[in-house]
Structures are given as C-alpha cells and as structure tokens.
Amino acid sequence: MNILGINAYHANASAALVCDGRLVTAVEEERFNRVKYAAGFPEHAVRHCLSEAGLTIKDIDHVAVPRKPWARLATKLFYASRMPRFAFDRIKAWKHFRGIHEDLAAACDIDPEAIRAQYHRVEHHVAHLASAFFVSPFDSAAVLSTDGLGDFASTMWATGEGSRLRVHGAVAFPHSLGLYYTALSQYLGFWRFGDEYKVMGLAAYGEPAHVPELRHVVKPHPTKGFELGLEYFCHHRTGPEMTWQESGKTPVLGQLFSPYLEERLGKTRPASEPVGKKHQDIAASMQVVLEEAYFRLLNQLHKTTPHSQICLAGGVAFNCVANGKIFDHTPFTQVYVQPAAGDAGLSVGAAYYVFHQILGQPRTFIMDHAYWGPQFDSEAIASALEGSQVHTLGSPVHELADEELMRHTAQHLAGGKIVGWYQGRQEWGPRALGNRSILVDPRRAEMKDILNQRIKHREIFRPFAPSILEEATGQYFEHSHPSPFMNLAYSVVPEKRAAIPAPTHVDGTGRLQTVSRQTNPRYWALIKEFEKITGVPVLLNTSFNENEPIVLTPKEAIDCFLRTRMDVLVLGNYLIEKPPAESSPAERVEAANTSKA
Ligand SMILES: [Fe+2]
DSSP states (O other), X not given: OEEEEEEOSSSSXXXXXXXXXXXXXXXXXXXXXXXXXXXXXXXXXXXXXXXXHTOOGGGOOEEEESOOTTTTHHHHHHHHHHOHHXXXXXXXXXXXXXXXXXXXXXXXXXXXXXXXXXXXXXXHHHHHHHHHHTTSSOSEEEEEEEEEEETTEEEEEEEEETTEEEEEEEEETTOOHHHHHHHHHHHTTOXXXXXXXXXXXXXXXXXXXXXXXXXXXXXXXXXXXXXXXXXXXXXXXXXXXXXXXXXXXXXXXXXXXXXXXXXXXXXXXXXXXXXXXXXXXXXXHHHHXXXXXXXXXXXXXXXXXXXXXXEEXXXXXXOHHHHHTHHHHXXXXXXXXXXXXXXXXXXXXXXXXXXXXXXOOOOOOOOOOOOOSOOOOHHHHHHHHHTSSGGGGOOOEXXXXXXXXXXXXXXXXXXXXXXXXXXXXXXXXXXXXXXXXXXXXXXXXXXHHHHIIIIIOOOTTOOOEEEEEGGGHHHHBSOOSOOTTSXXXXXXXXXXXXXXXXXXXXXXXXXXXXXXXXXXXXXXXXXXXXXXXXXXXXXXXXXXXXXXXXXXXXXXXXXXXXXXXXXXXXXXXXXXXXXXXXXXXXXXXXXXXXXXX
C-alpha cells in the first residue's frame, strides 16, 4: 500500500512516501527550488518520492493532505464575516487547495484522470500529532502540537495508544503561542519568516525584567492552558495577513501586534538598528512566559493521561530551550520530537494518519534517524568534482578508505580547519545532523567568529550547536536523555564549559545532537576519531549552506566550498583541501582577539 503525503500551498512545502508502513523518503521542496521555507506545490519533492521508490503516480493508492478546510467552520465563518479581506484570502486558499489533483497530475506529467489514488484531508494539528506519535518509539504517549495557526487552531493535545490517536482538546484562533512569539519577534525587529529562532538565541543574553507585563499578553486559562491578552494583538481584527515573495514562494507575515504593545513596552526596534539591552531583556521575558504556558499545557495534559512519555510537534516544538526543561518542570520523563517538527513534517504526519487511523494498520516503523532525503552515490560525486572548478585550487582530490578519511578529517578539525562534511542521505527537517554539515573544533572559542566571518554571517548572539557521542552525553550535559535531532538544549556541566566553549551558549547551554553509532556510523566514527586526538567527544556542527537552504547536491556543496572560505571539503570518501594561501592565519588571530574582547 503506497501513501503519498503532500504539504502544499503552505510554508515548508514537502512530500513523503510511506510504502506498507515504511517511510521510504521525506523531503522539503526548498532543497530543490533553493527558496528557503518554500510554499506552493512541492513538485520536485513529489517526483523525488516516486523515483526513490521506483514508482509512478499511478502506483499511489492514497494521497494524504494535511489541511481540512471545513474544520472549525463556524469559527471561520464568524471571523470571515468580521474581516472581509481575511475571508477573501481564505477563499483564495481554498481555490488553491481544490487544485491539488491537477497540480499533482502536472508535476507527474500525466492526465489527471489517470490518477486513481484516494484523497484524504487530515486536519493540520491532527497531522502534527500524527507526525509526532506514529513514528515515535512509544507504544503509548501524551501528544501535544503547538504552532502559529493551522486550520484555525493553534494547539491540540491527544493521547496516542498503538495505532490510534484520541484528541482531547484544542485552542482555536485567535489564541496562539506561536503567534505570540512571532508578534513579539516582530516587535523586536525580526520580521522575516522563521526569525523566531533568532530571538530564542537572543533571550539567553537578557534578564526577564518584562515578565510581569508579558503575563498580561499570555495569560493562564483553566482548561485551555493559556489565552492571549487580545488588546496587544491585531490579528483577531484584521486576520493574520500573509503575502508572498520570491515568485510567490516565501511567506511574509503581516504585523501581528497592536499599538497597545508599543504603549506598554515602548517603540519597536527598526530592523536596521542595533540590538540593545532592552531587546535582550524582552527576548528573555518572552521565553520565560512562553515556557510558563508550555509547561502549564504539558502539566494539564499529564493529568488527563497516565503516560510519562510526551511527543511534541508544531513550530513551538522547535523551542529547544523549553523542550530541554521539560524534565525539570513536568512529570514527563521521555520526550520525542521528530526532526521536521514544523509544517514540513505534516506530509509524514498525514500519511501515517491515513495508514493507522483511517486504514487501521498496525505500527511497525520508528523514525530513529533523520536521514530520509535524497542521496548521491560516489559516481555522482566524482562526476560533480570533475565538472567543477576544484582543479583551479591546485590541490589534489584524495579518495581515501573510510579509516583514513576519518583520521585525516579529524586531524584537520583538531588543527582548526573548517570542514564541509557531505555524506549519504540528506537530513529531513531543518537541522544538519552530520550528513550536510560544516564542522569545526569546539575547543576553540574563536571558531564561532571565524565561521561567521568566513561563511555563515549570522548575528553574533546566535549560538552554534554541538554534536556529541551519545554515550558521552552525561559527561558533558546535565541531562543524558538522547537528543538525536537537536530539538533539546541542556546545560553544559560547569566543569566542561571551558572544554567546549565554541558551541556553549552564553547561558551555559547547548542545543545538542546526540550521535548514535547505530544510526549514523560514519559521523559517529569521525567524532570518535576526533576524541582520540583531543580527548573531546564533541564537534561543533552547523548546516552546510551560506544563507540558503542546506545544500542538496554534490555540486551545491562544491560551489559553497569554492565560494566561501571553507578549508576542507569531504564529499563521501573524497577529501579536498584548499591550499594554505586560501586560509588566513591573520584573520584567525584577529577573530581570536575580537572574541576575547
Ligand atoms: Fe503547523
């Protein structure tokens, strides 16, 4: 039985293919069309799913779509009658949605009549819940989905038992923790879609001095966990306005906060102005208030279910800082957040919802790694190298056996080099987890600045993340519960902070990836080799890209290597080192001095 999940006409468009309950592949459209958070119809992703399985669209039995336009219809009609523009946008979205069959046929270059699959509409948050629970390692669990808005709800909670989900409750528009975080991010001058994670990084620098005020913005609610102080917002009056850039592919959300927020907190920060102490303090306060509501929801959910396992999804589930504190603030002892916890994951969730909940099939699959994207074999890598400008560097391309490759790469890392590490199948979800990664030595505090100067160009307050051998987690972090998908942040134990300063955030935490020998033996072997040289079982891991979606093809990796001041590129078993002139020791000294200052 073949089920194609499609998240379309929505940010983070994606497709996933489930064959007889086994996930064959899952991938975001942005990796192909190179537009970050791309929306629209995921035509490339759909074609990839079919070709990966050797199928055609005629072989697909079910198409699962994570949107149910008639969900919460009464609430939608109520708000549509008050907000004509919003009603117009809804009608436009509905028209798009109705065209999915034709778009699918066009993507597959086939007559729409020839598609025999049955279509299923799965409500947005139900698909999120399914994406979290049905691929988790738990037979039963509490499940929570929290995001901005989807099918007119922002939050939903449930219990998962075997192949069934039982929804217990939801929070409907206009109340939303995701929109709260986005609104305050806008107020702080971060307007781009997906900027919330920058504010989460900024929060670590501030004092939560504005918590009393923000407790009027997000207030406790006896049954729903939270409600918004609507006087601080305008989305309930005007509708959450969405426009599109990059040929209609990148979403831009209109202003969500009202003038009353400025009355209470002062003027907003124009994006061009520097971030100051007040902004840091507001970011810190936002995070505290979000966590209060999040833990209230979780504790409330725990009272209705007997489970100590929690599965999380929705954009808020990317708040790794809050997730890392769940063990200390709730009775839950095991946490599962699949790698594409945001809207990309809806394609997987909808497909598994159809397989289990609708078709009644038993569970056999666990998503214990994130490597579900496309891959390119050694021949494809060799041909990309041959067709590239790598030869202009004047350095040989070495093809090394595994052991030698790990040893040489680890030596380069220990020597302070920036290494592009490209292996196997691409990661599913927004985090690079050791297959499309840029790696550096975590012991060198200056590497954060060097990475930013040479490649990443990020705001200085944004942290970089550590990858650690799973078995060493407890030696370096205050929790040892696995975090294979970088969705939890833990405190680094105080005596180890000096050992890994580059990926340790200013508040002493790290958004860690625990690396298992079973699920990524090559990356595990590389970190192990680095540990043999340095005594430290950790690498700093950031995504292989330069202000763009993570590189997909060997050509994109090579181009990024040549375009930036990366030192070493490892593609499969090929290793290329830039000549010394390309690296500037002076720059390193300068960065080291900046870092000390
Ligand atoms: Fe969502």
